[in-house]
């Protein structure tokens with residue numbers, strides 16, 4: 001990964017960009033250099049079940065409960081992605097609908 005980041009820095013260093021795009025690029029390069037890049041196979045990417053059942057990777061940061069269903073705000077501690085998850089308990093097995101935020 002480090003070699004790829006070095007290559008990215010070298011390839012983009014002298015490209016003329018508007019200041020806002022340079023700032024965005026620098027921000028992402030800095031994240032890569034600090035190792036905050038999204039893990040390519042983060043468990044949250046394939047999981048679409050009950051967020052409380054994924055072994056501590058997912059953290060429920062908010063929940064609004066309605067009659068028969070609820071909405072949860074979920075954050076992945078591994079990659080910092082956030083999701084809105086709707087839980088519908090009106091079936092024999094609860095149904096979950098995930099939406100990336």
Ligand SMILES: [Zn+2]
Pocket residue numbers: 042043044045076077078079080081
């Ligand atoms: Zn994740």
